Amino acid sequence: MTINRRIVTTIKDSLSFFPVVAIVGPRQVGKTTLAKTIMADSGKSTLYLDLERQSDLFKLNDAELFLSQHNDKLVVIDEVQNKKELYPLLRSLVDEMRKPGQFLLLGSASPELIRDSSESLAGRIAYHQLYPIDLEEAPDYISQNDLWVKGGFPKVLLAQNNELAQQWMENFISTYLNRDLLQLGLNASPKIIRNLWSMVAHLNGHLF
Numbered sequence: 001m002t003i004n005r006r007i008v009t010t011i012k013d014s015l016s017f018f019p020v021v022a023i024v025g026p027r028q029v030g031k032t033t034l035a036k037t038i039m040a041d042s043g044k045s046t047l048y049l050d051l052e053r054q055s056d057l058f059k060l061n062d063a064e065l066f067l068s069q070h071n072d073k074l075v076v077i078d079e080v081q082n083k084k085e086l087y088p089l090l091r092s093l094v095d096e097m098r099k100p101g102q103f104l105l106l107g108s109a110s111p112e113l114i115r116d117s118s119e120s121l122a123g124r125i126a127y128h129q130l131y132p133i134d135l136e137e138a139p140d141y142i143s144q145n146d147l148w149v150k151g152g153f154p155k156v157l158l159a160q161n162n163e164l165a166q167q168w169m170e171n172f173i174s175t176y177l178n179r180d181l182l183q184l185g186l187n188a189s190p191k192i193i194r195n196l197w198s199m200v201a202h203l204n205g206h207l208f
Contacts, residue, residue, distance in 0.1 A: 003133055003154060005034055012038060014126040015074070015101040019094035022080075022105040024113060025130035027180065028172060030154050031106045034130060035076050038104065045073040051082040063089055074101055080117075081107040087120035094124050108180065133157060173197075 014021045015038070023031050032050075039046040047070050049056040059066050063086060067075065071093065080086065094102055105125075107113045117125060132152025135144060142157060150156050150165055153172070159165035177190035186193070200208060 011128055017100050018126040020103045020125040022127045023130050028153050029130050042074050047073045048076045051079040076104045078106045080105040081113045084116045087117050091120045
């Protein structure tokens with residue numbers, strides 16, 4: 001099931017004005033699904049590249065040649081933080097074409113992504129933060145209590161049962177602690193960070 005996200009209209013508006021638009025947010029929050037919805041509604045040819053897929057990375061071995069061959073399309077680049085050397089090239093390509101809606105970038109909400117891209121693409125890029133599903137976006141059959149207990153990540157919210165939801169969340173937390181936070185530069189032990197998370201969770205609604 002696809003959940004309608006309120007931010008779709010805002011992103012489409014940005015694509016009608018800016019040559020590059022970036023959607024940032026944590027893993028599994030729905031960036032790729034949102035991007036594919038925008039691609040389907042774009043009214044023009046599109047190209048999707050996932051930079052965690054080796055075959056797509058290989059296509060960008062000569063990125064200038066490859067992207068120049070698709071300058072009539074909306075090019076969506078997922079996990080763009082895996083190839084940050086693309087940003088200066090994108091600046092050159094958008095300055096050459098001078099038209100809106102050339103690139104849609106997806107990536108984790110890391111300070112490095114925004115910093116690296118903004119250095120090369122200042123004035124050419126609009127950023128949008130995608131958050132987990134909120135009460136206004138949740139389907140009618142999902143109660144406020146379910147959203148409160150499970151959280152707003154689409155996979156866990158739409159899981160067939162509580163056991164699958166719990167299993168997904170445990171795997172997500174493990175990946176986030178052992179991989180994503182390290183990539184963000186947090187060098188503390190994953191065990192210590194998990195303990196901190198548990199402590200903060202018990203202070204929900206209180207000053208910390």
